[in-house]
Amino acid sequence: MASVIPKLRTGHGGLNIPLLGRHEKSIPLVSQYPDTPFSESFRLLALNVLALTRNKSRKSIAVMSAFPRDGRTTVAVNLAVALAEHAQVVLYDRDEVSARSMGRAVALEAATGYGADHVSRLGASDTLREGEVEVSAKQDSRVWIADPVTASRNGSDDLEGIEHLSNLGVFSVFDLPPASASANAFTLAQKVETAIYVIRQRPQDMNVHLGIREHLARLGVDLIGLVVNEY
Amino acid sequence: MELDAYLKAIFRMWYVPLALLALAICGSWLYLNVTDEAEATATVAVLEPRAPVPGEFIPPRLGFDVIDESEELTNRVASRLDDGTTGDELSGSISIKLKPALNGSPVYLVSASAESEARAIKLANIAVEEAQILYGEFNTPSLKDVRAAFQPELDGAEADEAEARAALSRFVADNDAYSLPIRTDQQILLISQLRSSINTASGPENGSGTESAALASARSELERLTSLGGEFDSLSFEADLASDAVIRLEAQVSQLVVSGAEDALSAAETELEEARSRQIEAQAAFDAFKDEHGVSDLAGAIQSQLLRVNDLAVADASSLEGVDARQAALTIEEAELQRLMSLEPEYTKLDSALTQAEDLRFTIEQQILGVVVAQTLPSESQVKLLESAVAVSGLWWTMITYTLAVMLAIFLSLTLIYLLAFFERTFPTAEELERQLGTPIIVRIPEATEQGGSHG
Numbered sequence: 001m002a003s004v005i006p007k008l009r010t011g012h013g014g015l016n017i018p019l020l021g022r023h024e025k026s027i028p029l030v031s032q033y034p035d036t037p038f039s040e041s042f043r044l045l046a047l048n049v050l051a052l053t054r055n056k057s058r059k060s061i062a063v064m065s066a067f068p069r070d071g072r073t074t075v076a077v078n079l080a081v082a083l084a085e086h087a088q089v090v091l092y093d094r095d096e097v098s099a100r101s102m103g104r105a106v107a108l109e110a111a112t113g114y115g116a117d118h119v120s121r122l123g124a125s126d127t128l129r130e131g132e133v134e135v136s137a138k139q140d141s142r143v144w145i146a147d148p149v150t151a152s153r154n155g156s157d158d159l160e161g162i163e164h165l166s167n168l169g170v171f172s173v174f175d176l177p178p179a180s181a182s183a184n185a186f187t188l189a190q191k192v193e194t195a196i197y198v199i200r201q202r203p204q205d206m207n208v209h210l211g212i213r214e215h216l217a218r219l220g221v222d223l224i225g226l227v228v229n230e231y
Numbered sequence: 232m233e234l235d236a237y238l239k240a241i242f243r244m245w246y247v248p249l250a251l252l253a254l255a256i257c258g259s260w261l262y263l264n265v266t267d268e269a270e271a272t273a274t275v276a277v278l279e280p281r282a283p284v285p286g287e288f289i290p291p292r293l294g295f296d297v298i299d300e301s302e303e304l305t306n307r308v309a310s311r312l313d314d315g316t317t318g319d320e321l322s323g324s325i326s327i328k329l330k331p332a333l334n335g336s337p338v339y340l341v342s343a344s345a346e347s348e349a350r351a352i353k354l355a356n357i358a359v360e361e362a363q364i365l366y367g368e369f370n371t372p373s374l375k376d377v378r379a380a381f382q383p384e385l386d387g388a389e390a391d392e393a394e395a396r397a398a399l400s401r402f403v404a405d406n407d408a409y410s411l412p413i414r415t416d417q418q419i420l421l422i423s424q425l426r427s428s429i430n431t432a433s434g435p436e437n438g439s440g441t442e443s444a445a446l447a448s449a450r451s452e453l454e455r456l457t458s459l460g461g462e463f464d465s466l467s468f469e470a471d472l473a474s475d476a477v478i479r480l481e482a483q484v485s486q487l488v489v490s491g492a493e494d495a496l497s498a499a500e501t502e503l504e505e506a507r508s509r510q511i512e513a514q515a516a517f518d519a520f521k522d523e524h525g526v527s528d529l530a531g532a533i534q535s536q537l538l539r540v541n542d543l544a545v546a547d548a549s550s551l552e553g554v555d556a557r558q559a560a561l562t563i564e565e566a567e568l569q570r571l572m573s574l575e576p577e578y579t580k581l582d583s584a585l586t587q588a589e590d591l592r593f594t595i596e597q598q599i600l601g602v603v604v605a606q607t608l609p610s611e612s613q614v615k616l617l618e619s620a621v622a623v624s625g626l627w628w629t630m631i632t633y634t635l636a637v638m639l640a641i642f643l644s645l646t647l648i649y650l651l652a653f654f655e656r657t658f659p660t661a662e663e664l665e666r667q668l669g670t671p672i673i674v675r676i677p678e679a680t681e682q683g684g685s686h687g
Contacts (some may be wrong), residue, residue, distance in 0.1 A: 028679035038679040046672040052673075075676065197670065201655035206667055213668050225673030226664065 008012075027074045028231075030081055038231075039082075045196075045227060052211035052224040055195055058163055059087070062221070064190045065198040066180045066208050071229035072198050076175035083171050086118075092174040144147035145171055147190075179212045190219045198231040232653055240652030241645070248644035255640035268344040271351035273620040274330070274358045275339045275558050289326045292370045295339050295614065298362045301329040307361040308354065336340045336480035338617065347623045352625030363614040368494055370613075373673070381599050388595050392588035399581040400461035409457035411571060412580045415535040418568040425561040426546040429554055442469075443550075453536040456529060466517040468589065473510035476596065478507050484560045622633050 030039035049061055063076040080091040165172055174192050176185040187193050195216065199209065216223050232240075241248075277295045298304055305325060306318035324345065331339040341362060343354035372410075378385075403409045480503040487496035526532050548560040661672055 033679045033681065036680065037677045041674050041676045045676075048673040071676070101298050129523070196673065197668070199664070201658050203658055205656055206659060211445060213670070223668075223670050226668060226673040228661070228672055230675055231678035 005182045020091050023166060026078060030078045039078075039146055042078040042082040043074075043085070043115060046086065049083065049196065049226060050080065057166065058120040058193060059166040059170070060192045060194060061224075062176050062192040062195040063198060063227075064176050064179055064185060064189060064195050064212075064216075065200075066178060067204075068178045068181065069198075069215050070200045070225065072177070072178070072197050075196075075227055075229070076173055077153055080173045083173065086171075088168075088170045089169055089188070090172045092172065137203070179215075180208055186215055186219055186221075189216060189221045192224045194224055196225050197223055197225050198229055232649065237649060237652060241648050244648050244651060247648050247651070248641060251640040251644040252637060255636035256633065260428055260511065263362065263632060268324075268346060269348040269351040270342055270344045270623040271348065271355040271620040272340050272342045272623050274618040274619050275341055275362075275616045277337055277339060277357055278615070293366070294329075295337070295366055296327045296329050296361070298365050299325055299370070301365060303633075304358065304361055304365055308357050311357045311361065312354075312449045321354070323356065327358075329364060342623070343620070343659070347527065352620045352622060359616055359620070365615075366614055377599050381595055384678065385592070385595050385599075388592040390665070392585070392592050394589040395581065395585040396465060399578075399585050400465075402577060403461055404458070406574050406578075407454070407457065408571070409460035409577050410530065411574060413530075413534055414537060415568065415571045415575060416533075417541055417580050418571055420563065421541040421544055422561065422564050422568055424541065425548050425557065425564055428545060428549045429557045429561060436531040443543065446540065446547050449540045449543050449560045455524075455538050456526065456533045457530060459524050459526060460533070461536070462520065463526065466513070466520050470510070470513040472515045472593075472596075473513040475504065475593075476506040477503065477510050479597075511638070512557050512581075592664055 028038065030042050033039050053059060061079075063072050063079065065072040076091060080089045083089045114168065172192070174188055176188050176195075179185040197209075197212075213223065275295065302322070303316055305321040308325065309316045309318045309321050324343055326342050328342070330339050340657050341355055341359045343351050343358055345351040347355055403411075408414075480499060484496065484499050484503055487499055521527050544560070544564065548557050551557050551560065659667065661675075665671055
């Protein structure tokens, strides 16, 4: 299994692109904690997602949450990696920096039709950037990472692109912006149609979640389950 | 907040009531240890004045339970202790409270607190004794106050008396009417004797009709004596009044000595001294008057002189020869009787007015002393010690303190939990989360740690 999120560097030897955002703390990856409750929970999540989307024509899932730092990216990345045990996966990461950097680092042929600049492929021993990506633990894992905003601008029909991927047997995972901070989350969720909702276990106002839940229902998004982030 | 949520919050925050209960118990223990004082209580009954009949006035009195408000009580108790304790140090350690009772005489609890049981008992017993005395003193009317209260009435009575006395004296002086009733009686007797002498007389008139020198002298003496009457009576009255005041004040002082009311006794003794001075002055003036005019009993002297004049007048008349001469003497005396009798209505009226004024003044004086003496019952007769001081068990107070502290802790903890739960933002349970969002939890992501691996 591969670690897909690079550790960003600035200055000499860096990416030479504007830094729009970064994680204060590196994201824990299932590859770092093999055979632990942490990695097993994502394997279980992947199985649940596959089971709950079995009858859907579109193999895609949006990872949503209400607030920043709920662990949405962690869930999305690790879910993508866990899903990769069963299928090829495209992870649409909202983090443009990481998406672009990875896109530049490993340019793949665009099986999806979105162009090599925005779609990347992680193979068994692919390296996104020198010294920053863990070695893949599973030889046949494959994960593409794409910028969802860029993806939505490509092609005449967004749904067509996702369906095209589904037809190719590729599972799409969307890491959406926080729902309480960006309406894009709802826009993308409506396009993806199926979502899981991440909640970090901490004291909070449940009314916000109830409001988001109502919006999703109104937009026709199928919220298939909750992911409680306990760390 | 729903009851279910509140109960869950109580269960979740079990440490809050526990902490507050521990705090309350520790606080109570500390309080009881810091303020650990023995207490003793004596029981006292106070006789209340009977209910007044309609129209009767019974002066208001201070209640026994206000005695402890007086610094004098603590000062006196401290003085009795005679161990260097000051009244200020005892302030707050002595209290007198009315014991609740539905009927009967009011019962008071005299309590004292001290560092030891023996001292508390001693303090309480001394406090009862001093409170008894103070109660008597506080409720003893001051002679000066009573006199001041009656002064306008007394002044009016004295003025009326002086006016009546002046009117009578003026009338007596103007009309030579001193001892008018006696003189009238004597005059009637004289006339009767003269008439008898006329009946026994015989022959024509043969006398000069001139009264003898002895009769003239007797008449002159009688006139002198009657002229002294007004002043004599006035001085006599003043002396009698002063003497009566001394007698009454002596009785009051004796009463106050028994009751032990020191302040009232001191005032009464001062009054007595002043009254004695007035009595001595009045008596001296009266004695000087009597010495000066040679009369000790003016009324008796006048009566005696009247008899003498009558005898001489009858003798003179008997010595006259002939009916005419005796008739002439009789006519003179009848004219005098006529004059005296004509004065009698006005004299009686004025004399009666004077008597009334004197009575009124006397009554007021009596009333003043009566108020003072009648209200000054010995304090022992009003305050009855039912039970000497005994130590009070602190168990009840200890239980009350702990109970109140525990109840307060429970109440505060329940309130605190309610407020905390009301404003608390908690993460709901899995069931609540699924129920509220209508979506199942498909996975719970634990913390990423190296531990918990399933190798093997």
